[in-house]
Amino acid sequence: MSRIGTIEDEIKEAMRSRDAERRDALRLIVNALKNSEKELQRPLSEDEELQVLQRERKRRVEAAEAFRAGGREEQADAEERELAILEEFMPEPLGEEEIEEIVDDAIAENGATSMRDFGRVMADVMPQVSGRADGSVVSQLVKEKLA
DSSP states (O other): OOHHHHHHHHHHHHHHTTOHHHHHHHHHHHHHHHHHHHHHTSOOOHHHHHHHHHHHHHHHHHHHHHHHHTTOHHHHHHHHHHHHHHHTTSOOOOOHHHHHHHHHHHHHHHTOOSGGGHHHHHHHHHHHHTTTSOHHHHHHHHHHHHO
16 A cells, blocks of 8 residues: 555544544645646656655744744744654654765775765765665765765
């Protein structure tokens, strides 16, 4: 079953249990996935679904930070609750040690020795960590290792 089908089942369950907040958060997620399908005019692959979820996760994190900076704690908390629901449908994130191991392997495979090899290393690492690690964290780690 696709993520959309799974999430739609969760929406029905939330409706039965009268959990309006969860229902609404799940509807937003399904809506984002379906909009991406409409744009592409075909069903999403698993990787594409993951990209949409990552984009939604990033939006929630940024919105929560913006609300906090504006002194609107209640809205920030609401965004974080939505984020927690969203993360239920994402793969388990990689630990820092696992990311470091993948980066070290990519550097060794590419024979990278300087920042000129940054692009090749990133091209090798990102498909391995997609959806399970933040690109900026990976980028920073690669820069540290190649510096």
